[in-house]
Amino acid sequence: MNSTRNVLNIILILCVCLSWGCTDGAQKRENGEILTHTIELSSLFPSSSSxxxxxxxxxxxxxxxxxxxxxxxxxxxxxxxxxxxxxxxxxxxxxxxxxxxxxxxxxxxxxxxxxxxxxxxxxxxxxxxxxxxxxxxxxxxxxxxxxxxxxxxxxxxxxxxxxxxxxxxxxxxxxxxxxxxxxxxxxxxxxxxxxxxxxxxxxxxxxxxxxxxxxxxxxxxxxxxxxxxxxxxxxxxxxxxxxxxxxxxxxxxxxxxxxxxxxxxxxxxxxxxxxxxxxxxxxxxxxxxxxxxxxxxxxxxxGTAGISRSVKFTPISTITEGTSFYGLDIVAITVGGQKLAIAPAVFSTPGALIDSGTVITRLPPKAYAALKDAFKAKMSQYPSASGVSILDTCFDLSGLKTVTIPKVAFSFSGGAVVELGSTGVLYAFKMSQVCLAFAGNSDDTNAAIFGNVQQQTLEVVYDGAGGRVGFAPNGCS
Incomplete structure (x- = not known):
């Protein structure tokens, strides 16, 4: 009787996993979408002789x-x-x-x-x-x-x-x-x-x-x-x-x-x-x-030469009117396929922009806290390390050849969803100190800034006449 009940429980668990994806432990969804990146750690430390x-x-x-x-x-x-x-x-x-x-x-x-x-x-x-x-x-x-x-x-x-x-x-x-x-x-x-x-x-x-x-x-x-x-x-x-x-x-x-x-x-x-x-x-x-x-x-x-057909556009937001900047409207962030619980006003109140000269992406405090917590939860198998400067979420990856990290994606107004490249998530100081490449603003009223670490390998398209900015993967090839 007990063995029959155990078999039924296992079948029930399998059915739930197939239905919901069992995302906490799964590497991909039912539709085959991969939810993680596996990075060669050596790629974070390019050699001057390369x-x-x-x-x-x-x-x-x-x-x-x-x-x-x-x-x-x-x-x-x-x-x-x-x-x-x-x-x-x-x-x-x-x-x-x-x-x-x-x-x-x-x-x-x-x-x-x-x-x-x-x-x-x-x-x-x-x-x-x-x-x-x-x-x-x-x-x-x-x-x-x-x-x-x-x-x-x-x-x-x-x-x-x-x-x-x-x-x-x-x-x-x-x-x-x-x-x-x-x-x-x-x-x-x-x-x-x-x-x-x-x-x-x-x-x-x-x-x-x-x-x-x-x-x-x-x-x-x-x-x-x-x-x-x-x-x-x-x-x-x-x-x-x-x-x-x-x-x-x-x-x-x-x-x-x-x-x-x-x-x-x-x-x-x-x-x-x-x-x-x-x-x-x-x-x-x-x-x-x-x-x-x-x-x-x-x-x-x-000009338009060579622009990928897979570019996804988002309108330039009004937050940057009267300035040099190209504004964005962030509507959501996902980590490992899971949408973070961030109220829309967290992004809409201060607004956001994209900048080629800012290194580390800045987020409103509540948005950064949600991102940090979700990322740390999915990186729990790696030892933590002390923070450096503005970066407070770091890991000790000493002795490892690869690291598996959750994918991070940004959703912008107009339906554009931008998945960051594998090098757009981490900032490496040394093997014992590899950090999440995001930081929180000091104030809720400060604009978010989509920085250049997160833009790496993306094709980023600025259409000034059309009032929009676009993104596509694999832009450097």
């Missing part, structure tokens, strides 16, 4: 540039002693400075701007953003063209480079500093021009005059700055993608954390940004893929 693997998309698409990690194997900057990679603590410190600046700008706390005097003096700080500047592209500037390594930034508008002569100071860069007098296509912009008047929205500081020539100034949240002349010049992306008369800043007084690179490529939404200036050709559409490690390249592609 060969550079080039993105086929960047190599084969006419309007594509190779994206390299600034301090990685593929970067032309790595041989420069001045570009020694910052340690993790410094990266996270700079990341927090960038986040503070973004959130301050969004909250409109910096409303009182000191008017800039009519000189090349440092402009008043207004909350423009910069951080560790992880990703770099090479752009030809001038006639004859000089290749310049530029950090690309979706949170900035004005493109600028260092220029000779350095009136006060220039930081160290790998390539020779651009000399405008050696370019036949360079010319300065009048301070009475509409473009000079547009500097206020693009940089937060009004243009000023020096002998009728427009002077720009931009200072970032970490105290880095660039001051110089607003100018027009020929920009060469590829041999078949050349643009005359692009507005940019020719900086003669520059200082900060840009060491090694020539300047910055602004991909924001202002009319002085590069996508806006090339809108007649590309219709404000560009896409990129950030590589999974520093020994791979990704791509930055302008």
């Amino acid at each position: 060969p550079c693997v080039l993105s086929t998309r960047a190599s084969n698409t006419k309007s594509s540039l190779h994206v390299t990690h600034r301090h990685g194997t593929c970067s032309s900057l790595t041989s420069d002693k001045a570009t020694t990679s910052p340690d993790h603590a410094e990266i996270l410190r700079l990341d927090q400075a960038r986040v503070n600046s973004i959130q301050s700008k969004l909250s409109k706390k910096l409303t009182d701007r000191v008017r800039q005097s009519k000189s090349t003096a440092l402009p008043a700080k207004d909350g423009s953003i910069f951080g560790s500047g992880n990703y770099v592209v090479s752009v030809g500037i001038g006639t004859p063209k000089r290749d310049q390594s530029l950090i690309f930034d979706t949170g900035s508008d004005l493109t600028w480079i260092q220029c000779e002569p350095c009136v006060q100071t220039c930081y160290s860069q790998k390539a020779p500093i651009f000399n405008p007098s050696s370019s036949s296509s360079y010319y300065n912009v009048s301070c009475s021009s509409a473009a000079c008047s547009s500097l206020s929205s693009a940089t937060g500081n009004s243009g000023s005059c020096s002998a009728s020539t427009c002077v720009y100034g931009i200072q970032y949240g970490d105290q880095s700055f660039s001051v110089g002349f607003l100018a027009k010049e020929k920009f060469t992306l590829t041999s078949s993608n050349v643009f005359d008369g692009v507005y940019f800043g020719c900086g003669e007084n520059n200082q900060g954390l840009f060491t090694g690179v020539a300047g910055l490529l602004g991909l924001g939404r202002d009319k002085l940004s590069f996508p806006s200036q090339t809108a007649t050709t590309y219709n404000k559409i560009f896409s990129y893929c950030l590589p999974s490690s520093s020994s791979y390249t990704g791509h930055l592609t302008f």
